[in-house]
Amino acid sequence: xxRSRRTHIATSLFAIAQLGASVADAQTAVTVPARTAWFDTxxxxxxxxxxxxxxxxxxxxxxxNPQTVSADGWATISVPTLLAPRLPLGALVGRIGRRAFxxxxxxxxxxxxxxxxxxxxxxxxxxxxxxxxxxxxx
Numbered sequence: 001x002x003r004s005r006r007t008h009i010a011t012s013l014f015a016i017a018q019l020g021a022s023v024a025d026a027q028t029a030v031t032v033p034a035r036t037a038w039f040d041t042x043x044x045x046x047x048x049x050x051x052x053x054x055x056x057x058x059x060x061x062x063x064x065n066p067q068t069v070s071a072d073g074w075a076t077i078s079v080p081t082l083l084a085p086r087l088p089l090g091a092l093v094g095r096i097g098r099r100a101f102x103x104x105x106x107x108x109x110x111x112x113x114x115x116x117x118x119x120x121x122x123x124x125x126x127x128x129x130x131x132x133x134x135x136x137x138x
Contacts, residue, residue, distance in 0.1 A: 029138035034059035034131035037083065038095060038118040041137075045096050047114035053107040055092050055135045061123055062130030071135050072104045073122060081124045092135055093122045 032039050032055070045051055055071040073091025084093045084100035092103040097115040101107070121131060 029136060032092065032119045032121075032135045032137055034061075034121050034133045034135075035128050036120070037123070037125060037128050038120045041117045041119055043117040045111055045114055045117050047112060048110050049114075050110055051107070051117075053094065053103050053119075053137060055103060055105055055137045057133065057135040059090070059121060059133030059135060060131060061090050061121070061127060062132060066130075066132060068133065070105060079124065082122050083120055083125065084122050087122050089122060091122045092119060092137075094119050 030039075030041060058068040058070060060066040060068045069090040071092040073088035075088050077089040078086060079089055082089060083095075084091075084102070087093055087100070087102050092105075094101050094103045094107065095118045096111050097113050099111075099113055101111075103119065119137065121128070123131060
C-alpha cells in the first residue's frame, strides 16, 4: 500500500512539474524526512519551467540539545561540510543534477537546469542519524 501511494504521489508531482504548476495547485503532498539526505521526490523538472515548492513544519538537526527550526533553517549558521555549504544549517534545500539551491519555506523560480528534484535538510552527510521531524511539501 505504501509503495502504491508513493508511486501515485511521484506520478502526480511529475505531471505537475511538466505543467509548470505549483504542488499546492494540485493539492498533492509529500513528506520530507529530516533523517534522509536527498529525498527523491520522483519529479523530473524541465529547465526554465516555473517551479513552486511551499514547505511547512518543523524539524531538528538533533545533537545533545536539539532545537526545532522551520524550512528556513538557522540563517546565521552555515558549515563548510553541509550538503549545501553556503546555505543555512537545517534549511530545506533542493538539488537538480549537481546544483543545490535554497528552498526554505517557499521556493518559486525557473531552474536553469532540468533533471530529477531531490529535497533534503541541509546537514552534514554524517549528521542525519540523529535528526528529528519532517517537513510537509504541498
